[in-house]
Every structure is written in C-alpha cells, then in structure tokens.
Amino acid sequence: MDPGPTSRSVLFGFLLLVSLILHVSGNLVFPVSHKFQGRRGQWSLSELKAHDIRRHGRNLLSVSSSAVDLELGGNGHPSETGLYFAKLGIGSPSKDYYVQVDTGSDILWVNCIECANCPKKSDIGVKLTLYDPKDSSTSQSITCDQDFCTSQYDGQLPGCKPELLCQYNVVYGDGSSTAGYFVKDVIEFDKVSGSHQTSVTNGSIVFGCGAKQSGQLGKSSEALDGILGFGQANSSMISQLAAAGKVKKQFAHCLDNVNGGGIFAIGEVVETKLKLNMTPLVAKSAHYNVVMEAIEVGGDVVDLPSDTFDNGDKEGTIIDSGTTLAYLPQVVFEPVMKMILSKQPLLKLHTVEDQFTCFQYSENVDDGFPVVTFHFKNSVSLSVYPHEYLFQLKEYVWCSGWQSSGMKTKDGGSMTLLGDLVLSNKLVFYDLENQSIGWIDYNCSSSIKVRDDSSGAIYYVDAHNISSASGILIGRRLLTFLLFVICMLLQISI
Ligand SMILES: *[C@@H]1O[C@H](CO)[C@@H](O)[C@H](O)[C@H]1NC(C)=O
Ligand SMILES: *[C@@H]1O[C@H](CO)[C@@H](O)[C@H](O)[C@H]1NC(C)=O
Ligand SMILES: *[C@@H]1O[C@H](CO)[C@@H](O)[C@H](O)[C@H]1NC(C)=O
C-alpha cells in the first residue's frame, strides 16, 4: 500500500505536470462587454423596459441553482471500509451506482460494460452495476473533436478524427489507474426541496466510462462502481452542474466515523462558527490546498525547521476526502509521533503491515493521548482527537494512523496530505466561489443547514448511512488523489 520511495518520486513528477497543464488552461479571461453601452440615448423607454424585463427574467433563471443532497455510506476506519461513497443515478432508465467521493481528483467515472477486469462483487456490500451506453436512451458519445475533449487536453490531440472517442486515463496516488472514454448522460440526484426533504432532479454531464482498471481498482476487496472526483477542474461533476446553472460551486461534507455515512451536500452551508473558520485555498493548485502554519501536540507547539511550511511555489497541504489516512513530511512526522508517544513512555511498539505503529492499550485513548491541532492561515485551526488518529486493530491493540510521506527531495519534496483520518467528524465546507475552505467539529449523524438559492430559505439536510455489509477489508486504497491524466485516443471508431 505504501507507495515506497521509487513510486513516490514518480508521483511528484506527475503532479508537477498536472499543475503545469492546469496553469495554462486555468487562466482564461472572458471579456465581457455591455450590450447597451453607449447607446442609451437612442433607446426608447419601451425598448429599455423590454430589456429590463428580459434581464430580470435571466436573473431569476440564474439564481435557480439548488442545493443537492448526496446519500453517503462507508466509514474512515482503516481496519474497516476505509472510504466514503455516494449513490448516484445514471442513464435512462436510471440505475444506481456507488462511487467513492474524492475531493482529490477531477472526473467522475464508472465501470463500463466493456470492462473485462472490473470487479463483479464488492466486499463493501453494495451491488455493483456496469454502465452500458447502449442501455441508456440518453447516452451520447464524446468524440475527440468536441469542446469537452479539446479543453481537457488543451487543444485537439494529434491524429484526432471526428469519429474517434475522447479517451481518458487517470492514475491515482497509490498507483492504481482507470482508463476508458468519455460519455455524456443524464445524472439523477436529490435536490433539497425543504427541510429534511428532497425531490429528484437531473442534469446532463460528461463522465468516464471505465474500460480498464488496474491496481486496487481491479480488486473486489474495496470495489465500488467508480470514483466521483469533486475537484475544481471544469471536468468535475460539480463544475459541469455549476456551468449549467444547476448548482453553486459550494459544497460540504461531514464524514461520520462514528456511525458511518454522513452528509454530503452541494450548496451554501449556513453556520456562523464555520464562516469564522475559513482559510484561503492556494491559487492555481491541482488540488484543494491550504497553507499550514504550525502544529500543536497536547498544547505544545511542535518545533519544526523554519522552512517547513514555507511552501514557495509548492503545493501546500492537500485536503482530500479520497485518502483514508494523513501523510506528513518526515521532518514533521518524527517529532509529532515522538510527542504523542511521550505521554505513554511505557508502551511497547510494534509495526503492522510494514506501515502502522501499534501498541497494546486498555484505557480510554482520549484520556491517555494528546490532541493534535493544525493551524492554518487566517487563524484557522483543526483538531484531531486521539480516537480519530488512533484506530483499534483488535481488542486492546491500537495503531496510529499518521503516516510519513518521506524526506524532502529537490524535485518536489514530501507532501502534507490530510485525508479522512483528519476530516471525519468535521463539517468541511468548500467555498469555491470565494476560494476558501473551512471546518468545525460536528456531529455528522445529525443534520446541516443549507441555503436554497431560489427562495432564500434555509433547509436542513440530514445524514445518511447507505447500509452495507461491513467487512474487514485487506487491500485498501489509501491514497487516491488524482495523479495524472494522459492524453490518448481510443483507436476504435463508433
Ligand atoms: C430530467 O428532468 C426534467 C425536468 O424535471 C424532466 O422533464 C426529464 O424527463 C428528466 N429526464 C430524465 C432523463 O429523467
Ligand atoms: C472548461 O474550460 C475550458 C476553458 O477554460 C472551456 O473551453 C471548456 O468549454 C470548459 N469545459 C466545460 C465542460 O465546461
Ligand atoms: C471569503 O474567504 C475569506 C477567507 O479566505 C474570508 O475572510 C471572507 O469573509 C470570505 N467571504 C465570504 C463572502 O464568505
């Protein structure tokens, strides 16, 4: 599971490449000119009135975006499911698909009918379904000359002919990958229509039809139908729905590590304490990155080299719901672990699966171990409690979920990546409209308040827990953030 030093350096090379691509395509500015500029004097009153009526009509349409409630299942326990997933309806007639929610990658894809090595059965306990474009009356192919494809690859690919499908290939942080082609179809989702109430609505979006999976994605131990990338790139589902005026680019998750499932909602979360705890996103990064400034363990500031958080043009700290654990650079990991374990000097440590530091402990871990608090720009803090960063392997045996991401290297360096271990039991709000992200401790089995844009009303959205047979899984995918999208053309015609 641990990527190891070799694959890790490969990983950083790829990450750099992705951000280069994003820099080029992320900077387009659309010139806006007012249609009536300089002509006002020549307009009759009735013309102006007609224009204003049309304008108001348009404004009404443009504020009709709704809040969306995605049903969640799963949990963040490394020794159980180790991931959170959502249910989506795709196609006509609509079929249910279970996809991992991943804020570290940028496309939605589901296993496709052509897939020979896709898992047929899942140890997570959900029923798997292959997407068959021929089985859906609303399915459309995306060819390499279409806008979606050319914008993905920053221009038309060499050798593109109008009948060639637009192919994708995504490699995730753990080395697993998915390849296939893009299709467009109707996605069904639950619009928030009142407090504790939803109604079905739909939107047409482009997603990947996964024809070939490798690594963990081909194994049934943790199999789902696909991955729902909630990244900022305009290929993601939220970006496409926002471009169509269906939703705002704001969403929140509350991953429930106590009961499983939790809350995943698109829309503006209304919570005063949360608004006061928002930190800016690092501009032009490939992921949701924030700037960490300090770490405290049990109230004592961790003494770190002065350049530890001096990110320069590097990525900062990655916030990623698709990763189970939390990864700290070796220079941070070492003192943090030392300070945590210093509270219990008599523990006998042993290593499990080559990566987890484990020990016997029979008391309440929250009484025996310190709280770890991260501090970010804008005086925003995030506390992780012992029962969150320690997980129980078996009775009286606990393991630490903190992982080292390795030593700093000159081409990239070690990363700081905060996954479900840190994000669970928090209400995390991604405000892409304002390029900021924030969180507060929260009971993720309860409900959150979201604003309905069209009426201005505030509605409650409840927690869900898609029931699944819980099983102890062996091969978990611990790092799933997007690594690399390569451009390729499927050499088959449609
Ligand atoms: C999508 O929603 C619209 C409006 O509610 C409805 O008319 C249409 O039939 C739906 N399409 C599908 C494929 O469900
Ligand atoms: C993505 O952005 C590019 C340019 O920024 C644009 O040309 C393209 O149409 C967008 N694609 C989608 C699906 O919105
Ligand atoms: C936008 O985010 C910044 C923090 O990055 C915050 O100070 C500001 O209040 C936010 N604005 C709104 C309208 O939420």
Ligand SMILES: *[C@@H]1O[C@H](CO)[C@@H](O)[C@H](O)[C@H]1NC(C)=O
């Ligand atoms: C969390 O909320 C649920 C549902 O409202 C409630 O049953 C439970 O007691 C709450 N848990 C805590 C620790 O407050």
Ligand SMILES: *[C@@H]1O[C@H](CO)[C@@H](O)[C@H](O)[C@H]1NC(C)=O
């Ligand atoms: C959520 O589902 C899991 C697995 O089916 C179950 O163990 C757990 O009790 C459920 N939690 C709630 C709050 O229903």
